[in-house]
Amino acid sequence: MSLNDQIPNNVDLSADRKLMRALTRWQPSYLEWWRDMGPEGFDEDQIWLRTAVSVDAGGWAHYDHVRMSDYRWGIFLSEPRQEESILFGDHQGQPVWNEVPGEFRGMLRRLIVTQADTEPASVEQQRKLGATAPSMYDLRNLLQVNVEEGRHLWAMVHLLHQHFGRDGREEAESLLQRRSGNPDKPRILSTFNQRTDDWLSFFMFTTFTDRDGKYQLSSLSNSGFSPLARATRFMLTEEAFHLFVGESGVDRIVRRSAELTARDPNGEASPQGGVELDTIQRYLNFWYSSSLDLFGTEDSGNAADCFAASLKARHREDRYDDHLAMEGCYTLEQLQGDALGSLEIPLRRALNEVLRDDYVRDCERVVTRWNRTIASCGLDFRLHLPHRRFNRVQGLHSGQCFSPDGQPMEAEDFDRRRNDWLPSARERESVNALMQPCYAAGEFADWIAPPDKGVKGRPVDFDYVRFSDPKRVGSAA
Numbered sequence: 001m002s003l004n005d006q007i008p009n010n011v012d013l014s015a016d017r018k019l020m021r022a023l024t025r026w027q028p029s030y031l032e033w034w035r036d037m038g039p040e041g042f043d044e045d046q047i048w049l050r051t052a053v054s055v056d057a058g059g060w061a062h063y064d065h066v067r068m069s070d071y072r073w074g075i076f077l078s079e080p081r082q083e084e085s086i087l088f089g090d091h092q093g094q095p096v097w098n099e100v101p102g103e104f105r106g107m108l109r110r111l112i113v114t115q116a117d118t119e120p121a122s123v124e125q126q127r128k129l130g131a132t133a134p135s136m137y138d139l140r141n142l143l144q145v146n147v148e149e150g151r152h153l154w155a156m157v158h159l160l161h162q163h164f165g166r167d168g169r170e171e172a173e174s175l176l177q178r179r180s181g182n183p184d185k186p187r188i189l190s191t192f193n194q195r196t197d198d199w200l201s202f203f204m205f206t207t208f209t210d211r212d213g214k215y216q217l218s219s220l221s222n223s224g225f226s227p228l229a230r231a232t233r234f235m236l237t238e239e240a241f242h243l244f245v246g247e248s249g250v251d252r253i254v255r256r257s258a259e260l261t262a263r264d265p266n267g268e269a270s271p272q273g274g275v276e277l278d279t280i281q282r283y284l285n286f287w288y289s290s291s292l293d294l295f296g297t298e299d300s301g302n303a304a305d306c307f308a309a310s311l312k313a314r315h316r317e318d319r320y321d322d323h324l325a326m327e328g329c330y331t332l333e334q335l336q337g338d339a340l341g342s343l344e345i346p347l348r349r350a351l352n353e354v355l356r357d358d359y360v361r362d363c364e365r366v367v368t369r370w371n372r373t374i375a376s377c378g379l380d381f382r383l384h385l386p387h388r389r390f391n392r393v394q395g396l397h398s399g400q401c402f403s404p405d406g407q408p409m410e411a412e413d414f415d416r417r418r419n420d421w422l423p424s425a426r427e428r429e430s431v432n433a434l435m436q437p438c439y440a441a442g443e444f445a446d447w448i449a450p451p452d453k454g455v456k457g458r459p460v461d462f463d464y465v466r467f468s469d470p471k472r473v474g475s476a477a
């Protein structure tokens, strides 16, 4: 098999023997990790998956039924832009860097490793979900997200191997050794150690946590370090689908819950076999607040340094006129004593919060869409994003208690109301109890509405998964 068949790429891998050696050495460890920690139980089946084969906007992906063990994880950088000069920060206007600038080596490596670590982490979190897929369509989408997170790991490992020498190789190994939720060797960021073992969590994760990924990738996509900018630009094209899976997945649960609630004599979805709308709100509260933590602390010298170094910009940095962000302040609200007060910090130190602002606006749009679905079923119930201070474990508001509308409260009062606002163990059990596989083409579990259309022009009842054991289809709920 030719190298390009083995590792599809547009980085001229075959011309770079050293890099090729490093990657072909890493590949068996990756495959071993995929076998141990990747999706469980579908190795023998043919899944209708897209594989990235180029960066050509017109046709960058190939769709076919493949076994996941035959999947080809490739390495692609977007084409360089016309004028490749640095857009922002203290190095604005200088030519972009194709090699790591020595003075920023540590900072850049940390940025890459932190992003890279989330990719295998989410695959580990979602490892067992296939066993309870609510449909063949959803199973296929889950596995698509999983293989693409694997490819994102490849993209980041390529940067580590090509640009960071021995340190990079060691980091690439460590990426395969940490384990989501393992207390001895956890993944780097807290959200990526949370359990994602039911489909409501999965869809909330792909709505809110993958969306954090989108904003992180977007801010790296203008990095002065060109290989990182180009790698993340291409990752964003795949990420869009992950966000679709989340947003439309929750929307379909919301639709079914609202329909069942409207039909039930007591206005409850669970006696009808659905998920209560209140439960959906509590899962939303949990995953949204946890994902807000991923943006880092509000007043951040580290964010200022990464921006100054021209390594990490804002979301859509090209929107701004001023790419130095030296002028101006950002006003944060913070608990001072018993009351909320304001705190002014220089704009550059507030860039995590600026990125979080963009994220929050995007999430508001998503919730508005879900609420339209509820309204269309004739219900008054509405979902809300909790206030950004609610349930935070990182940054200014960590260690303090706030209600979902952002009001400070005593820890005891918060604890008393915790189960009103966050899923309890019992509630998680009741959601889990609904999770039964439904594998027959075109059939869907009762707690989720079917999608409007299938994937890439295929019908909803297309055979997205061809099971090697046809009996599995018969296990439909």
Ligand SMILES: [Fe+2]
Pocket (backbone or CB within 6 Å): 119, 148, 149, 152, 213, 239
């Ligand atoms: Fe990713």
Ligand SMILES: [Fe+2]
Pocket (backbone or CB within 6 Å): 149, 210, 213, 239, 242
């Ligand atoms: Fe993703």
